Amino acid sequence: xxxxxxxxxxxxxxxxxxxxxxxxxxxxxxxxxxxxxxxxxxxxxxxxxxxxxxxxxxxxxxxxxxxxxxxxxxxxxxxxxxxxxxxxxxxxxxxxxxxxxxxxxxxxxxxxxxx
Amino acid sequence: xxxxxxxxxxxxxxxxxxxxxxxxxxxxxxxxxxxxxxxxxxxxxxxxxxxxxxxxxxxxxxxxxxxxxxxxxxxxxxxxxxxxxxxxxxxxxxxxxxxxxxxxxxxxxxxx
Numbered sequence: 001x002x003x004x005x006x007x008x009x010x011x012x013x014x015x016x017x018x019x020x021x022x023x024x025x026x027x028x029x030x031x032x033x034x035x036x037x038x039x040x041x042x043x044x045x046x047x048x049x050x051x052x053x054x055x056x057x058x059x060x061x062x063x064x065x066x067x068x069x070x071x072x073x074x075x076x077x078x079x080x081x082x083x084x085x086x087x088x089x090x091x092x093x094x095x096x097x098x099x100x101x102x103x104x105x106x107x108x109x110x111x112x113x114x115x
Numbered sequence: 116x117x118x119x120x121x122x123x124x125x126x127x128x129x130x131x132x133x134x135x136x137x138x139x140x141x142x143x144x145x146x147x148x149x150x151x152x153x154x155x156x157x158x159x160x161x162x163x164x165x166x167x168x169x170x171x172x173x174x175x176x177x178x179x180x181x182x183x184x185x186x187x188x189x190x191x192x193x194x195x196x197x198x199x200x201x202x203x204x205x206x207x208x209x210x211x212x213x214x215x216x217x218x219x220x221x222x223x224x225x226x227x
Contacts, residue, residue, distance in 0.1 A: 035216075037164075045156075045164065045207055047216040061116075061215040100211050101154055101169040108163055 002026040002104045004096050009109035012086055022079040022096030022106055029077035032099045036070060036081050038092035039108075048094070049081060064090075086113045117141050117210050121219025127227040134195040136222045138208035143188050145212070152211040155184055155193045159204040167206075168193060195224070 008020040020036070036048040049070035050059045058070050069082040079096050093108040118141040128134045136155075144151045155168040166175045168184035171191060181196045195202055203226065208219040 044221045045158075045209075045218045047209075047218065050214070050216065059214045095163055100152060101166065102156070102164075102209060102211070103166045103169065103175060105163040105165065 002098070004098065004104055004106035006094065006096055006106045006109035009094065009111045011112045011114065013115050014087060014113055016086055017082070017084045018086060018111060020081040020083070020094055020096075020109060020111070022081075024077045024079065024096075024098070027098070027104075029072075030074040034070075034072060034079045034099075035097045035102060036079075037095045037097055037102070037105075038090075038111075039095070040089075040092040043092075046092075050100075051079070083111070086111075088113050116215055117144070117213050117217050119208055119210055119217050119219040121208055121222055123222060124220070125223045125225065127225055128195075128198045129227050130198055130200065132198050132227075134198055134202075134224055136193045136206055136208075136224075138186075138191045138193075138219050140189045140191075140210055142213070144191075144210050145188065150212075151187065153184075153186070153191050154209045154211065155182075156207045156209065157202070157204050158207065159201070162204075164207065198224075 003025045005023045012018050035050040038048050051070045055072050067085045071080045091113050095108045096106045098104045120139045122137050144153050151171050153171050156164040158164040167178050172184045183194045206222045
């Protein structure tokens with residue numbers, strides 16, 4: 001059974017940093033692109049970052065480029081999202097998702113950016 | 116960036132009835148490799164999104180055949196026949212042909 005389990009969320013002040021993790025199991029993690037998607041409260045879905053199978057290529061929308069960094073550890077079947085210079089508009093539930101089809105999703109982790 | 120225009124915003128349906136959701140993209144979603152990366156998701160209340168249809172018309176594992184996807188180029192449709200209570204929620208289309216990946220704004224499927 002495929003499982004994606006996010007962790008690392010919480011309350012953080014504007015301008016500070018936070019690192020999210022996603023532990024994957026039930027599939028060959030190293031064979032799949034991986035992504036982060038977020039959803040602000042009562043809003044729609046927004047793609048945040050994607051990483052290639054080896055980690056050599058990463059992709060971001062302009063809204064987070066230069067502030068967020070996606071990475072992975074294939075030996076640990078883990079995905080990460082380092083979020084720096086956080087803003088109030090980054091407040092959202094963050095999901096990790098597998099593949100370019102986003103076929104499996106984690107349960108999500110809440111990040112609240114507030115003073 | 117590719118803009119995904121999803122309609123309608125809200126779709127009242129009767130149980131047992133049919134529903135149709137449209138997604139139009141601002142440019143062709145045909146990738147240079149020939150694939151079209153247009154997908155459909157359902158987010159039930161309080162849950163994570165779940166994949167229903169990938170690459171226009173392929174039902175994901177375990178998805179009932181009441182769900183079907185069609186379209187090409189810039190115009191895509193999700194159809195749900197014989198709507199059941201567990202089908203209610205928010206539906207999203209996603210294009211992952213062109214970075215940045217972009218979602219439609221969502222369609223709330225609710226009881227009439």
